[in-house]
């Protein structure tokens with residue numbers, strides 16, 4: 001077993017058995033890569049991009065990964081979407097006492113990415129083509145579980161349910177809120193956060209979107225800006241990796257009524273024949289509450 005720092009790029013390096021077969025040297029590098037030789041080729045897993053998490057099963061470490069289907073290094077275990085497959089990379093240290101070192105180093109590396117660990121997930125069974133529960137079960141749940149994320153699931157039971165939950169809940173027990181829905185639930189969540197007494201802190205809560213509505217404008221534009229195709233798997237991976245960007249929220253006052261808009265606002269100017277006055281009215285704000 002090599003000690004940490006024994007080679008320039010090595011954080012930890014040790015003899016292991018890969019997928020129950022080849023015995024080889026496995027190295028965790030300071031760049032966050034797992035490198036090994038499978039007998040013919042040099043193999044590599046990039047922790048930040050490809051590793052979701054890991055679990056220990058007896059004397060083995062099962063590393064949960066997502067890789068592009070053409071590149072794979074071991075057996076396919078998951079469903080395919082947008083060229084991505086979930087795969088387990090299993091290794092077993094030859095020296096049993098290095099298991100804890102491996103776990104510690106892998107954990108330290110994954111923790112350094114600042115990924116969310118506890119998520120509140122809203123699923124709207126009513127939005128779009130009513131596919132949100134299936135999207136959640138097929139893509140979101142398995143990927144979040146591979147990443148070791150603690151999930152609190154909340155199916156929305158009626159209009160404004162998400163807004164009600166968010167406006168009164170304990171926020172500090174979550175690292176983020178995810179909407180498996182269209183844009184409507186996201187806007188409810190933003191409005192719920194902004195209606196709170198502690199709104200200026202509450203609005204800093206990271207929000208994630210998984211496309212399961214009709215137009216999914218927000219998640220499409222976010223993934224497009226990141227150069228990724230809009231799919232539930234890609235959106236779930238962006239949530240797991242903790243990718244963030246700040247967005248503006250517009251406040252609209254209409255008389256005594258206040259609206260918060262994160263996506264779009266449309267209005268029209270109508271003449272009022274009775275009063276001979278011109279009124280500015282909101283004629284469409286499908287993503288405002």
Ligand SMILES: Nc1ncnc2c1ncn2[C@@H]1O[C@H](COP(=O)(O)OP(=O)(O)OP(=O)(O)O)[C@@H](O)[C@H]1O
Nearest residue numbers: 127128156157158159181182183184213214215216
């Ligand atoms: N159980 C439910 N029954 C009826 N309506 C619901 C329920 N849960 C949520 N809603 C309402 O459904 C509305 C639409 O939801 P959502 O945004 O998910 O889908 P969408 O409007 O079809 O998609 P998009 O906003 O992308 O066009 C929300 O504004 C929400 O208030």
